[in-house]
Amino acid sequence: MNQLHSIAFICIVFNSLIGQTSLSAREVTIAGPSQLKALSSVRPGDIVTLKNGNWMDAAISISKGGDARNPVVIRAEKPGGVIFGGSSTLEINAPFVTVDGLFFYKGSIAKDSLVRFNSHHGVVSNIAIVDCNPAAFETKYYWVFFSGDHNRVDRCYFKGKNNLDPLIGNAVEMSRHNSVTRSYFKNIPYNVGNGREVIRVWGSGKFDEPDEDGAFFNIEGNLFDHADGEGTEIISLKSNHNVVQHNTVIATRGGINIRRGNYNTVKDNVVLGMNREGTQGLRMSGQHNTVQGNYVSGCEYGIRVSSGEFIEKSLTPSYQPDNKEKGKKNQVVRIPTYPQNRQLTLTDNVMVGITGADLEIGFGYKNSWPESQQILMPEECLVKNNRFVRPNGGISVIGTIPDVSPPLDCFNFKPNQYDSNRVWGGQVTYAPAAAGFRIQNIPPNWSEPLEPLAKKTLTAEEVGPEWVIALRRAGNFPMEEMAASDRPVNPKNHDNKKK
Helix, strand or coil: CCHHHHHHHHHHHHHHHHHHHHHHCCEEEECCHHHHHHHHHCCCCCEEEECCEEEECCEEEECCCCCCCCCEEEEECCCCCEEEECCCEEEECCCCEEEECCEEECCCCCCCEEEEECCECEEEECCEEECCCCCCCCCCCEEEEECCECCEEECCEEECCCCCCCCEEECCCCCCCCEEECCEEEEECCCCCCCCCCEEEECCCCCCCCCCCCCCCEEECCEEEEECCCCCEEEEEECCCCEEECCEEECCEEEEEEEECCCCEEECCEEECCCCCCEEEEEECCECCEEECCEEECCCCCEEEECEECCCCCCCCCCCCEEEEECCCCEEEEECCCCCCECCEEECCEEECCCCCCEEEEECCCCCCCCCCEEECCECCEEECCEEECCCCCEEEEECCCCCCCCHHHCCCCCCEEECEEEECCEECCHHHHCCEEEECCCCCCCCCHHHHHHHCCCCCCCCCHHHHHHHHCCCCHHHCCCHHHCCCCCCCCCCCCC
């Protein structure tokens, strides 16, 4: 047999095997929670249909998966027709599994998470989780948690989370390239409690690791509508190499925050504060991050480039370093409360109608000094082609001039570059940046150009499950109204020193 015949024979055998895999795929129907043991015998390519109805205390644990060509699919008989209550949970413990169309409604668990990825290449799409809260606010659990690689939440709907822990989280170790896309976060009530971010992304970089590893998490095309949570961080990146792009935030307390980590990108997001109390723009710490093309309006502040904490040694006897336990061996490491901003690229952003400053350089400088050594100014950052519009006037750009008295006289920070920025109707009081800003008056009868903004702004018709959109159009989806039990329990300012 010559080489060409050998290759042809191999291809025939391979295609035959693929065909056998497809032909062996089955359609399996599960009528209720008592039959879930059938999931232990699924094969690649199987389609498992869950019958419509109210499923109470259903523990869906998927231990057999598929492959890249033949995923296992688990779906509702009718999207939204399988309603999980009580202590129902979903765990994907095998690769190449797709779960579609489920509805978790007013259930409650004791800990961990409602939906958990423990493998790779899992997809959860078109599901809704609504008002699945414990009796006690202090009971901690996530609604979705990623522990594995290349998993995705797509076109899902989340409403009403009202307890401690983030709505969505990513594990510190062995959890990379996961994503949340085209999903709708609606009416997440504001309650006091650190660690109630809507999305929190851990991974390499959480402990200020300078290496090239990271979470590589993608947050794209989502809508956050009155999704307050803790009221400080809507999206919190605490790792390296993540992307947050093309999202829309409407009237939501808190902001988008690169809390720590390097090589992160926050790009082309729209933040509409609507002048609601507690709404914020963009905040960042870390090295080599990119913040580009974002639009922020009607918020309490626009962009805050934070100062960093010096941890190499104690500058005063009063210094109290932040020591954290890392890894399974509980290794104690010292990390900065806020890492220093270095080589940030801050370009092409637009701020309109901000109450406070549009841009603040060195935010938090000497906060809680000398117990905290937050004294490292941003260095070697590029601030270019940003536009700030202030219809009501006021100060647009502010910053900190470093203290040079002992023991701080040993620091000499490299300059940032400010170029081709514009301010309409405001002032620049930060001297190092003044030459890089052109100050102009707002033209008479000025109005905000809405057409370009509308093209970037997502609506409720473009995100979330199709079945939720259809019910909303028909007027049969009443769960979006904020019930009295969802309203803020204690809506007061709280100590965000570590945020």
